[in-house]
Amino acid sequence: MAGEWHSTACILCSINCGLEVEVEGRRLTRIRGDKQHPGSQGYTCEKPSRLDHYQNGRHRLTSPLRRRADGRYEEIDWDTAIREVAERLVAVRDAHGGEKILYYGGGGQGNHLGGGYSMATRGALGSVFTSNALAQEKTGEFWVDGQLFGKPSCHTTGDYHDAEVAVFLGKNPWHSHGFPRARKVLREIAKDPERALVVIDPRRTETAELADIHLQLRPGTDVFCLSALLAVLVEEDLLDSAFVAERTSGAETLLAALAEVPIADYCARAGLAEEQVRETARRIARAESCSIFEDLGIQQAPHSTLNSYLEKLVYLLTGNFGKRGAMNLHTAFGKLIGGGRSDRRSPVRGEKIITGLIPCNAIPDEILTDHADRFRAALVESANPCHSLADSQRMRQAFEALEFVVVIDVAMTETARQADYVLPAASQFEKWESTFFTLEFPENYYHLRSPLMDPLPGTLPEPEIHRRLVRAMGALDGLDLAPLHEAAAQGLDAFAPAFLAWMGANPAAGRLVPVVLYETLGATLPDGAAAAAAVWGLAQSCALTYPESVRRAGYESGNALFEAILRERSGIVFSVDPYEETWKRLEHPDGRIDLVIPELLEELAAARGEDPQQRDPAFPFVLAAGERRTSTANTIYRDPTWRKKDASGALRMNPEDAARLGIEAGALARVTTKRSSVEAVVEITDTLLPGHVSLPNGLGLDYPDESGSPVVHGVPANELTASEDRDWLAGTPWHKHVAARVEAVA
Ligand SMILES: Nc1nc2c(c(=O)[nH]1)N[C@H]1C(S)=C(S)[C@@H](COP(=O)(O)OP(=O)(O)OC[C@H]3O[C@@H](n4cnc5c(=O)[nH]c(N)nc54)[C@H](O)[C@@H]3O)O[C@H]1N2
Ligand SMILES: Nc1nc2c(c(=O)[nH]1)N[C@H]1C(S)=C(S)[C@@H](COP(=O)(O)OP(=O)(O)OC[C@H]3O[C@@H](n4cnc5c(=O)[nH]c(N)nc54)[C@H](O)[C@@H]3O)O[C@H]1N2
Numbered sequence: 001m002a003g004e005w006h007s008t009a010c011i012l013c014s015i016n017c018g019l020e021v022e023v024e025g026r027r028l029t030r031i032r033g034d035k036q037h038p039g040s041q042g043y044t045c046e047k048p049s050r051l052d053h054y055q056n057g058r059h060r061l062t063s064p065l066r067r068r069a070d071g072r073y074e075e076i077d078w079d080t081a082i083r084e085v086a087e088r089l090v091a092v093r094d095a096h097g098g099e100k101i102l103y104y105g106g107g108g109q110g111n112h113l114g115g116g117y118s119m120a121t122r123g124a125l126g127s128v129f130t131s132n133a134l135a136q137e138k139t140g141e142f143w144v145d146g147q148l149f150g151k152p153s154c155h156t157t158g159d160y161h162d163a164e165v166a167v168f169l170g171k172n173p174w175h176s177h178g179f180p181r182a183r184k185v186l187r188e189i190a191k192d193p194e195r196a197l198v199v200i201d202p203r204r205t206e207t208a209e210l211a212d213i214h215l216q217l218r219p220g221t222d223v224f225c226l227s228a229l230l231a232v233l234v235e236e237d238l239l240d241s242a243f244v245a246e247r248t249s250g251a252e253t254l255l256a257a258l259a260e261v262p263i264a265d266y267c268a269r270a271g272l273a274e275e276q277v278r279e280t281a282r283r284i285a286r287a288e289s290c291s292i293f294e295d296l297g298i299q300q301a302p303h304s305t306l307n308s309y310l311e312k313l314v315y316l317l318t319g320n321f322g323k324r325g326a327m328n329l330h331t332a333f334g335k336l337i338g339g340g341r342s343d344r345r346s347p348v349r350g351e352k353i354i355t356g357l358i359p360c361n362a363i364p365d366e367i368l369t370d371h372a373d374r375f376r377a378a379l380v381e382s383a384n385p386c387h388s389l390a391d392s393q394r395m396r397q398a399f400e401a402l403e404f405v406v407v408i409d410v411a412m413t414e415t416a417r418q419a420d421y422v423l424p425a426a427s428q429f430e431k432w433e434s435t436f437f438t439l440e441f442p443e444n445y446y447h448l449r450s451p452l453m454d455p456l457p458g459t460l461p462e463p464e465i466h467r468r469l470v471r472a473m474g475a476l477d478g479l480d481l482a483p484l485h486e487a488a489a490q491g492l493d494a495f496a497p498a499f500l501a502w503m504g505a506n507p508a509a510g511r512l513v514p515v516v517l518y519e520t521l522g523a524t525l526p527d528g529a530a531a532a533a534a535v536w537g538l539a540q541s542c543a544l545t546y547p548e549s550v551r552r553a554g555y556e557s558g559n560a561l562f563e564a565i566l567r568e569r570s571g572i573v574f575s576v577d578p579y580e581e582t583w584k585r586l587e588h589p590d591g592r593i594d595l596v597i598p599e600l601l602e603e604l605a606a607a608r609g610e611d612p613q614q615r616d617p618a619f620p621f622v623l624a625a626g627e628r629r630t631s632t633a634n635t636i637y638r639d640p641t642w643r644k645k646d647a648s649g650a651l652r653m654n655p656e657d658a659a660r661l662g663i664e665a666g667a668l669a670r671v672t673t674k675r676s677s678v679e680a681v682v683e684i685t686d687t688l689l690p691g692h693v694s695l696p697n698g699l700g701l702d703y704p705d706e707s708g709s710p711v712v713h714g715v716p717a718n719e720l721t722a723s724e725d726r727d728w729l730a731g732t733p734w735h736k737h738v739a740a741r742v743e744a745v746a
């Protein structure tokens with residue numbers, strides 16, 4: 001296959017830029033941006049050129065593993081693995097009820113198709129509780145969207161390409177991206193004198209270096225900065241009054257609350273010059289359009305849900321919604337957000353479940369208890385919760401306390417080491433794959449990727465793993481699939497009505513649908529694309545949910561959409577919207593935006609009593625545990641040699657702090673929190689304020705050395721975090737705001 005270029009996508013962040021890859025044998029030898037991809041248009045950042053480290057690293061598993069009584073793992077064949085895993089899961093279900101089986105994960109930055117098939121396994125077991133990384137970043141924001149716009153699935157996206165003013169709040173898109181072709185767009189805004197780039201971040205990030213305005217606030221003081229900014233809008237009469245009157249409800253109550261904010265005092269608490277905050281408010285207010293991106297800097301810090309609310313009020317009070325260059329409600333292909341039930345509470349502690357997800361930080365509490373409703377087993381797929389969730393020590397304890405754990409991954413992860421069985425998945429370049437990060441507006445993209453090569457011997461794609469598990473549990477026994485096989489043989493036009501009729505006749509098949517489609521329609525799809533069968537179902541519901549948007553993209557039916565998805569190997573535009581479409585997507589019955597969220601206005605009022613400078617003298621630093629850098633990509637690259645820079649994942653600190661503590665660049669420092677202590681190599685940089693230190697995310701993974709023994713590289717940030725440090729409302733963690741002590745190591 002040498003010399004041939006194949007279309008695929010980058011799997012390292014939610015943008016999933018289109019790639020072209022040259023494959024030699026099983027190696028990814030050359031990688032470049034795919035100009036045919038409608039979203040990325042040939043763009044990539046520096047990270048995907050090393051994807052061979054993911055594809056061919058020593059971390060790859062090649063056999064199902066079973067833990068023996070002595071704690072070591074032995075290789076077993078797939079038939080044994082599937083039979084025993086199915087038996088053990090069914091035994092937990094029969095003894096305690098399927099709802100005691102927690103499902104965690106379902107996809108990382110590049111792979112959501114397997115998670116779609118897990119619905120069948122969960123359905124066969126009656127497992128209802130799930131969680132994933134969104135419940136340690138975005139659930140607070142989703143909840144606020146639900147209050148303002150009517151449903152948590154009313155998800156906004158910014159129009160950074162066209163915005164006159166682009167604001168990044170706790171977000172460093174130069175490294176973390178978050179919207180297509182980020183660096184190109186940032187440079188364009190920065191060099192255009194008519195436009196402005198605003199960054200609100202305690203660190204002078206690469207994005208802040210480009211900014212027209214950098215509000216370099218003290219860490220954790222966004223509540224003061226944002227409410228002061230809103231209060232300036234009110235005080236200086238900078239609101240879009242027509243928009244507020246015509247499009248919103250509750251303005252009077254909200255504006256009264258904002259009028260109470262002591263602007264000068266709050267700017268001082270945030271460590272900002274009042275004039276700079278006023279200038280920022282004026283710049284946003286006079287702009288033709290403004291888009292705002294909030295991310296982990298507020299979503300993983302104190303007052304995170306409240307800060308999401310305040311952030312959204314900035315664009316709403318200035319009328320930056322439902323128009324070009326501003327915030328809009330986008331379509332979705334496959335329901336990444338808002339799919340789950342939110343009327344349930346977590347079984348033990350009664351925690352709020354947002355968009356179907358249990359707060360990540362609550363998971364140990366839902367296991368480490370003798371409460372009758374505690375979780376008894378876990379199925380983990382494409383995620384590493386014993387490393388990526390707060391409080392790794394408690395997570396390990398919790399997983400040890402479970403009766404049964406199974407992990408589906410490409411690698412022997414920190415979570416897999418807690419498992420009874422580990423099932424090795426084919427890599428994302430060895431199977432049909434896609435994500436449901438379809439978050440763009442006015443054009444939205446979907447990309448189904450075809451495999452670059454066969455699965456590594458010993459591994460299976462997740463759809464096949466779930467099919468086998470569901471079969472082994474007997475969940476499909478007694479269902480007559482013959483009518484579906486017959487219809488599938490006649491083509492998509494015959495299949496659609498036959499499928500509807502079959503579902504009507506077999507209501508009990510409900511959650512088994514992905515596997516039913518895989519076995520029937522999947523068997524007839526070209527190029528071995530059986531795993532695309534579930535995508536057929538999603539294409540139907542997408543065309544039903546957004547008929548006009550899909551038609552504007554050129555597709556008259558769900559089948560036409562699906563055929564294009566199968567055919568176009570670089571992705572397609574599946575929906576096109578005029579800006580006014582946003583207004584039709586509001587879910588409040590009166591069609592207005594409800595500006596008042598009483599519990600958050602109460603939290604705002606109570607913040608007046610807070611002194612953000614107050615610290616426990618034992619832990620005088622604020623540690624941002626998990627910064628995105630050029631050398632981080634969650635835990636997708638385990639092989640440490642992929643990092644050309646920052647090999648050990650340095651602790652960054654300000655020169656004043658380093659001098660005072662007698663720590664030199666490149667030396668080791670000890671970082672201690674109430675939970676634990678670690679040692680890290682120090683990088684000295686004036687991009688951080690005194691008293692603020694940061695560690696990268698996704699390090700501290702073990703990787704086999706030449707002899708196969710695992711060696712840990714860098715600091716695992718979540719050894720330092722604690723599960724109780726979380727938002728009161730959404731349960732999101734305070735990873736960016738960990739009280740810490742830093743000392744020189746002798
Ligand atoms: N290179 C790279 N890119 C990635 C990833 C990766 O691992 N590596 N991961 C992807 C994922 S999963 C995600 S969710 C995104 C996250 O993307 P980002 O949210 O941009 O990532 P972070 O660097 O964790 O945090 C953003 C910023 O928050 C700032 N911050 C810290 N404390 C505060 C505070 O109190 N207030 C404010 N306003 N800001 C604060 C930090 O200085 C940092 O610049 O990145 C994605 N992209
Ligand atoms: N302290 C701290 N903790 C954090 C963060 C932070 O900033 N600070 N950030 C948080 C955020 S925003 C996120 S998104 C999470 C990310 O953390 P996780 O949700 O745990 O996910 P990833 O690191 O993306 O790792 C995904 C897993 O998928 C596996 N994998 C890769 N390809 C495949 C495949 O094809 N099939 C299967 N089955 N598995 C595969 C990888 O080996 C890896 O184990 O971390 C969170 N944790």
Ligand code: SF4
Nearest residue numbers: 010012013016017045
């Ligand atoms: S922006 Fe994200 S998806 Fe695109 S190349 Fe970089 S890491 Fe990959």
Ligand SMILES: [Mo]
Nearest residue numbers: 133134137634
């Ligand atoms: Mo994330």
